[in-house]
Structure formats: C-alpha cells, structure tokens
Amino acid sequence: MEAVLRRMSTNEALREAKRELRALIARRLDTLNPESVHEQSRTVFKLLAGLPQYQQARRISVYLSMPTGEIDTVPIVQDAFEQGKQVFIPFTHRAVPATGPGGDPKPSVMDMVSLHSLDDYQGLKRNSWGIPTPTKSSLETRRNCIEEVKAGESGLDLIVVPGVAFDSACRRLGHGKGYYDYFFKRYHEATDGKLPFTVGVALQEQIVDASASIPVGNQDWPLDMILVGNGTSIRRE
Template sequence: MADKMSSLRLAKKELRKSVRQTISSLSEESIKSQSRVVTSMILSLPEYQKAGSLGVYLSMPRGEISTGAIVKDALQLGKRVFVPYIYGKAVPREPEAPRSMMDMVSLHSLEDYETLAPDSWGIPTPSEPSLGGRNSCLNGAGYNDCDGKTKEEGNIELIIMPGMAFDKALGRLGHGKGYYDIFLRQFHEKSAPDGSRHHLPFLIGLALQEQMLPNDQRVPMDPTDWPVDALAVGDGSLVRR
C-alpha cells in the first residue's frame, strides 16, 4: 500500500510539472480569450443562474482561467459570494492535517471585492482583520456559517474550483496542497452527517484547454480526491455528469 501511494504521489508530481511547463508558455491573450469563453459558459449554466449562494476561487494573475468577471456578475446579481481564505496553524485542526487549511468566507459587495489586496501569489485575498465581519463556511474561527441562519438565506449551492489538470471523466488534480479536497470533506461532514452527497454543492472546475488530458488519459487520484460535477474548458466545451 505504501508503494502504491508513493507511486501515486510521484505520478501527480510529474503531471503537475508537465502541465505547469505547458501553461507557462501560454500568451496572456490566450488566457484572456479562454477566460472569456469559460465565463460566458458559466453565466449561462442553470446551476449558476439559480444559485443564490456560491463559492468561487479568486484567480492568480496568470496561468489559470480568470474568475473576476464571474465574481462581479454574481455580486451585481445579489448572489452571496464566498471566496477562499487560507488559515495558518493557529486554527484548530486534526493531528494529521496540513499546517494550513482553507475555508471560504463571504464578500460584502463589489466594492469589497475590488479593494481586496493581493497575497504573495498575486491572488486577491480578504485581510485577517476583516474576517470578524464575514461569514465562514466551516465556522472554524467562530464566524457565522455560509449555510445560512435562516431559510431565506439558503445553503451554498455551487463551488467553482481551480485545478492544475483535469480529464474527461471529471477527475481533478489540484496544486498539491489539498486545500479543496480537505475543505470539501469537512464541509460534507458538517452539512451531511448522514453521509449523503445530496447535500454537497454542485462542483464546477474551470480549465484552460492546455490543462485537459487527452481522452485516453486520467488524472491520478486517490480516495481523498474529489472529482467535479462539471467542467468548463477554454475551448468552449462543457463536460458534465
């Protein structure tokens, strides 16, 4: 079993390296063009249109599909928008958990989003002092829940996820930190103690066409990895269950 897991980790590492090299050579215009295509697809999806509350990653300056237009559209439509926040080791966690973990916290408004400062990766990120006034999906720091305190608020219904590589079977390879896989497991345990996947948000991955594996290849995955429910690709294709 140990040899199998070691081989799997190596396969993931090699695939990340290969895809990273490929997308590093992409032009800024190619990424912008693919981002426009994907944004148009997402805004037309019924799951997005009917969602009153969603989580969405905030994109890096380059190397992945930009989500800026999606976030702005959602806020302008009055949707409740949650974005990733990485907590350090001061947050309670399981003994074997990583040194840092992800939660998703609420944005207040379009102005709030546009004034977020970039982190060391260039990703717009809520500041630590602002967290006390934001709702939190996991409630790990004692803030309000993203699954709502009243029936009118509703549950988070949709999560838009990044990734390093994807396949046509909806497999997803993350960047190697396990943030989304651990977050989804914790969110699932919190919102569905009976183990039913019915309670999970609809998961959508966004991919540059260069992040898609050939039809006959699959992302190396283990039981802790979460596949997505749909995949919007920069070439205009949509893969879904």
C-alpha cells in the same frame, strides 16, 4: 508490516505521478500568451452564465484567480454581484492542532468566507501567489459558510473550482495542498452528505489527453462539471 510498506509504496507512486503531471501542465502553460487566457476566460464565463445551476444559485463560492496560468474569475465575481448573489471566497489559515478539541489533522485549511461587494474585492491585498486575499483582521466581518451550515443556516449552491489539470471523468489535480478536497470533506460532513454543485473551470491546455486520466487517491473528490476555454463542457456520468 508488509501491508504498511505496500501502502507507502502506492502513496509515493501516486505523489510522483501527480508531480509529473503538474510539471507537464506547467510546461504547456509557459507557452500560453495573455490574450489566449483572456479569450478562454471570456468563453468559460459565457458557459457558466448559461448554466441553470448558476442562474438559480443564490450563494456561490468563487476562487480569486492568479495573474497567469488559470481562468480569470473577475467576470464571474462581477456578474454574481450584479445578479444579487452572495459571494464566498477562499481563505487559507493555520488549523487548530488535531490534539485540541475539534482539532484538524492538517497544518492549514481553507474556509469559504463572504465577500461583501466589488469594492471589497478591489480592496483585497494580493498574497505571494498574486491572489487577492482577505486579511485575518477582516474575518470578524465575514461569514464562514461551514459555520453557517453548522448553525442551521443556508449553505452554498455552487462552487467554482480551480485546478492544475482535469480529465474527461471530471477528476481534478490541484497544486498539492489538498485544500479543496479537504474542504469538500468537511462540508460533506457538516451537511450530512450534501455538496453544492461543483464546477471546474479550465484552460484547454489544462485538460489531459483523451487517453490519459488524472491520478487520484481516496482523498480526491470528482467534480460535477468542467467548463473548458475552447467552448466545451464535461459532465460527470
């Protein structure tokens, strides 16, 4: 019982540290003007386009950005199609209950599904976060990257990852739902331990101070690299 209580206390302390950091970053982003987001997004795209891992990737996953508060990924989506890459985007849905066969312990999960073209992108509806999102009915025409891997087909080569905050060790803080971390876990299991190259993209206001670090637990996955809107990049050692 003492060990259980100690674990509960540790988990609550971790959740509180994450809540405080999200609030801090939100205050920073509140002061950010659209012009700065636009310029930083252009800078990050140039950094990404220059990476050999991006240039050589044939199948990539890209998050579709919110209207404010994060790097705009529209230039990345446009360039990927121009370069003939296959593009996959997040789709979040209610999970199969864990009590059923192949069930999931989480109430909702994120999959990466295929985006067909720029016209397909422009036809997506925005959800409550302002993010362009596929409809459930369109999934019949979209490929699911984890299902393809399980069937023995090619997986992803690179994933462009969003976040609320990042640090110098390529640790990432998300919005608290655990979607990306759980996706990495599922993909890792489906590929017997392989993961695509993971690239976080960040406004400079989303990088924590050099003396600080992202609070993480054993469910949190580090990234391979972070590209920052001030023109710098961070590699995991």
